[in-house]
Amino acid sequence: MGQPGGPARPQLSPDGRWYWDGTTWRTALSPDGRWRWNGYTWVAVGGGLSAGWIAAIAGGVVVVLLAAMVPVVLLFNAATHLTPVGSQPSPAASPAPTSFTTIPxxxxxxxxxxxxxxxxxxxxxxxxxxxxxxxxxxxxxxxxxxxxxxxxxxxxxxxxxxxxxxxxxxxxxxxxxxxxxxxxxxxxxxxxxxxxxxxxxxxxxxxxxxxxxxxxxxxxxxxxxxxxxxxxxxxxxxxxxxxxxxxxxx
The missing domain is CATH 2.170.130.30 (Ferric Hydroxamate Uptake Protein; Chain A, domain 1)
Structure with a gap:
C-alpha cells in the first residue's frame, strides 16, 4: 500500500533486481552498479540513506546550529555558503537505466x-x-x-x-x-x-x-x-x- 498522501511504492522483484513501474519491469540497478532504486529514489549501493533522510538530517543540523550560534547574522551568512558533501544523482545526471545486461x-x-x-x-x-x-x-x-x-x-x-x-x-x-x-x-x-x-x-x-x-x-x-x-x-x-x-x- 502507498503511504498516505504520497505515491504508491513500486513493486520490487523478490531478488531486488527489478521493479514494476506500473506498465513494465525495469532494472533496479544502474549499469555501472553504483546506484540502486529503493522505490522512491536512486541511492548509492551499500548506502541506506534515502534523499528524504538526508534532507531530514541536514535540517536537524541547521536547527542545532541556530540554537547554538548567537550571532544570527553570522549564522545566516555561514549557512548560505555551506556546500553539500556526497550529493545524490539528479534525474538528469543519472537517468533510470534501460538495459538489463552489459553484453552488447x-x-x-x-x-x-x-x-x-x-x-x-x-x-x-x-x-x-x-x-x-x-x-x-x-x-x-x-x-x-x-x-x-x-x-x-x-x-x-x-x-x-x-x-x-x-x-x-x-x-x-x-x-x-x-x-x-x-x-x-x-x-x-x-x-x-x-x-x-x-x-x-x-x-x-x-x-x-x-x-x-x-x-x-x-x-x-x-x-x-x-x-x-x-x-x-x-x-x-x-x-x-x-x-x-x-x-x-x-
Whole structure:
C-alpha cells in the first residue's frame, strides 16, 4: 500500500533486481552498479540513506546550529555558503537505466570465439519453450543468442575470450524481451515456484558421465562448449534429465 498522501511504492522483484513501474519491469540497478532504486529514489549501493533522510538530517543540523550560534547574522551568512558533501544523482545526471545486461548487441555476428551450450527447462515434467530468436533482432546480435530451428541451443559468439554464465544468458533474454527473466531458487524465467516446489539443476559436460546435480546459484554456471544444462521445477523429478543429441555441424 502507498503511504498516505504520497505515491504508491513500486513493486520490487523478490531478488531486488527489478521493479514494476506500473506498465513494465525495469532494472533496479544502474549499469555501472553504483546506484540502486529503493522505490522512491536512486541511492548509492551499500548506502541506506534515502534523499528524504538526508534532507531530514541536514535540517536537524541547521536547527542545532541556530540554537547554538548567537550571532544570527553570522549564522545566516555561514549557512548560505555551506556546500553539500556526497550529493545524490539528479534525474538528469543519472537517468533510470534501460538495459538489463552489459553484453552488447552488435550489428554483425562475431567468429573470434564461437561455441555452443544447450539449455532445457522442465516444469513439472513438461518442457518449457524458449524463444529461438532470443538475443537477435533485425538490427543486431547479442554475443549470446539463439537461432531459428535450433531450440535450446545457445550460441556464444564473442570478439574476445571471456567467461560467460547462464546468468548472462538470462540477462540477455531479459534485455531482448524488455522484461525480466529471473533465475534463482524460486524463479525460472517468468515462472515462480510454489512453496512445495523445488528447483533441481543438472549440468552435463559432455564427458559421458551424464548430468550431475548442481547445488550452487544457477546463475553462476559457466557456459562451456557442448554443455547441457537442465533447469527442472519439481515435483515430479525427472532423473536423469532428458538426454540431448547435438545435431550435425555442432
Amino acid at each position: 548487441c552488435d550489428q554483425l555476428e562475431h567468429t573470434q570465439v564461437h561455441y555452443h551450450a544447450y539449455l532445457q527447462i522442465l516444469n513439472q515434467g513438461s518442457r518449457v519453450s524458449i524463444p529461438t530468436n532470443v538475443g537477435r533482432s533485425s538490427a543486431c546480435y547479442y554475443w549470446l543468442h539463439m537461432h531459428t530451428n535450433e531450440a535450446g541451443i545457445i550460441h556464444i559468439e564473442s570478439p574476445s575470450d571471456r567467461t560467460f554464465t547462464l546468468g548472462d544468458f538470462f540477462d540477455v533474454w531479459s534485455d531482448w524481451g524488455h522484461a525480466p527473466q529471473l533465475l534463482d531458487s524460486t524463479h525460472v524465467g517468468t515462472l515462480t515456484l510454489a512453496g512445495s516446489q523445488k528447483l533441481s539443476v543438472y549440468v552435463d559436460l559432455g564427458d559421458g558421465k551424464g548430468g550431475a546435480p548442481f547445488s550452487s546459484n544457477p546463475r553462476g554456471i559457466v557456459l562451456k562448449d557442448h554443455e547441457v544444462i537442465t533447469l527442472e521445477i519439481t515435483p515430479p523429478t525427472v532423473n536423469p534429465p532428458p538426454a540431448f543429441t547435438w545435431p550435425a555441424g555442432f
